[in-house]
Amino acid sequence: MLAVLAVLGLLAFGLLSKGSSGIALGEAAPTSPLPRLEGGGSGSLADYRGRWVLVNFWASWCIPCREEAPALERFQRRHGGGGFTVLGIDSRDLSGDGRAFVRRYGLSYPQLRDGDGATAHDFGTTGVPENYLLDPRGRLRLLVRGPVSEEYLAGEVAPLLSGGGS
Amino acid sequence: MLWVGLALILTVLDPAGTRAATPQTSLSEVSSEVMCPVCGTLLELAESPQAQREKAFVSRLVGEGRSKEQIKDALVAEYGTEVLALPQGSGFDLSAYLVPVIAFLVAVVALALGVLRWRRAGQRSDRADPSPAAGPSPEDSERLDADLARYDL
Numbered sequence: 473m474l475a476v477l478a479v480l481g482l483l484a485f486g487l488l489s490k491g492s493s494g495i496a497l498g499e500a501a502p503t504s505p506l507p508r509l510e511g512g513g514s515g516s517l518a519d520y521r522g523r524w525v526l527v528n529f530w531a532s533w534c535i536p537c538r539e540e541a542p543a544l545e546r547f548q549r550r551h552g553g554g555g556f557t558v559l560g561i562d563s564r565d566l567s568g569d570g571r572a573f574v575r576r577y578g579l580s581y582p583q584l585r586d587g588d589g590a591t592a593h594d595f596g597t598t599g600v601p602e603n604y605l606l607d608p609r610g611r612l613r614l615l616v617r618g619p620v621s622e623e624y625l626a627g628e629v630a631p632l633l634s635g636g637g638s
Numbered sequence: 639m640l641w642v643g644l645a646l647i648l649t650v651l652d653p654a655g656t657r658a659a660t661p662q663t664s665l666s667e668v669s670s671e672v673m674c675p676v677c678g679t680l681l682e683l684a685e686s687p688q689a690q691r692e693k694a695f696v697s698r699l700v701g702e703g704r705s706k707e708q709i710k711d712a713l714v715a716e717y718g719t720e721v722l723a724l725p726q727g728s729g730f731d732l733s734a735y736l737v738p739v740i741a742f743l744v745a746v747v748a749l750a751l752g753v754l755r756w757r758r759a760g761q762r763s764d765r766a767d768p769s770p771a772a773g774p775s776p777e778d779s780e781r782l783d784a785d786l787a788r789y790d791l
Contacts, residue, residue, distance in 0.1 A: 533687040564675050564688065566695055566716050588718025589675060 494596020500610050501527070502594040509562050509570050509583035517559070517610060524556040524633050527604040528620075529592050531565040532573035534600045539618035541577040544621040547625045548581045555608075556633050557581055563600060605629055663706040667695050671724065672710060675717045 495501055503518040517525065528544055531539040548558045558581040567585060573578035574583055586592055595604060598617060605614035614628060666682060674684035675693060681692055692713070699709045713721045725734035774782065 533691045537727070563717065564717065566691055569691055588720060590718070621724050 473477065493593050495604075495612050497612050497615065499612055501604065501612055501635060502591060503610065504591055506561065506584040506586055508602065509560075509567065509574065509585045515582065515584050517606065518544060520559065520606075521555060522608050524608060525606045525610075526556075526558045526629060527595070528558055528601050529563050529586075529597050529602045529604075530560055530561050530573075531563055531594070531600045532569040533565065536619040537601045538567075538573075538577070540601055540621070541573075541579060542637050543620065543622045543625060545579050545580070546622065547629070548579075551630065551633055552581060559584065561586050561591060563587075564589040565595070567617060605632070607632075619623055643757050655767055659701060659703040661700050662703060663700060663709065665693060665700055666701070666708055668709050669693060671706075671722070672696075672713055673721050673723050675721055 480492075501517055503516050505514040505516040507514050526547075528540075530541070531549065544558050544560075552558065560574075560581060560583040562573075562583060563586040563624075564586070565585075567587070568631070570583070570585065573579075584591075592600075592602075595602075601619050603616040603620050604612055607613045613632060616624065620629075669681035672681050672692075673679065674681045674686060674689040676688040677686050681689055681696075695716075695759040696709055696713070699712060704712070710722065725732075773779075
């Protein structure tokens with residue numbers, strides 16, 4: 473009986489320690505620090521408070537990520553600055569492959585690394601790519617599971633940035 | 639002088655780099671002990687694009703002469719400890735090793751206690767119930783004789 477209770481207790485602990493994940497629209501995004509993909513050091517979403525941030529989860533082995541990367545880069549060049557940035561999070565990927573991806577597509581926006589996928593889990597991602605638009609208070613305003621197109625960025629994201637929308 | 643010349647020739651033909659790159663393990667050996675983090679299966683069973691990249695990474699390190707443990711350490715540095723197929727000997731994963739041992743010990747103790755209790759119960763019943771008397775009591779004998787007499791055997 474004691475052994476059964478011990479096993480049940482451990483199972484319950486395991487389930488609880490895994491916890492639930494995911495953020496809903498209007499909720500604050502996780503701000504755990506992550507290592508930067510290039511250049512060393514770490515960064516966090518908290519560093520971007522006061523700016524709109526389009527968080528893009530990607531991986532170098534993901535084919536749709538290759539297709540959306542140029543659109544994200546063009547959007548960053550057009551709208552990036554004091555009030556907005558795209559923030560790439562390379563998830564469950566080899567760091568060398570990730571850096572090669574950034575160079576190949578000439579991505580100029582900041583990149584963090586989520587090797588074990590813990591941050592992707594906290595956001596509630598179901599795969600890559602996924603895109604989360606956070607307002608200047610760090611709350612989720614838009615969520616796209618899958619790649620974003622230039623049309624989507626221009627039609628859905630850009631008006632929020634220009635309108636202030638927070 | 640001849641030996642020095644030979645050593646120089648060997649060094650040129652077989653540089654230290656290639657000698658150090660003698661494989662110490664293999665892709666199949668490593669991939670049976672690590673996971674494909676995206677697929678959630680053993681790397682040796684996975685065929686996803688991420689698994690292909692991971693296998694290429696392991697093959698490269700095998701080619702560089704790294705040991706299995708060194709390669710697993712490199713994978714942990716990239717993907718975290720969840721890339722390891724076997725539970726770790728610390729934290730919650732430690733329970734995977736401890737629970738079977740504790741359950742076995744508890745079962746052994748329970749069995750030993752049960753046997754002891756059973757043996758003591760047997761001894762008590764032996765003392766409480768002395769061996770049966772050599773024959774029936776006088777009253778029983780009289781009643782038996784009366785019964786037998788009624789049947790006129």
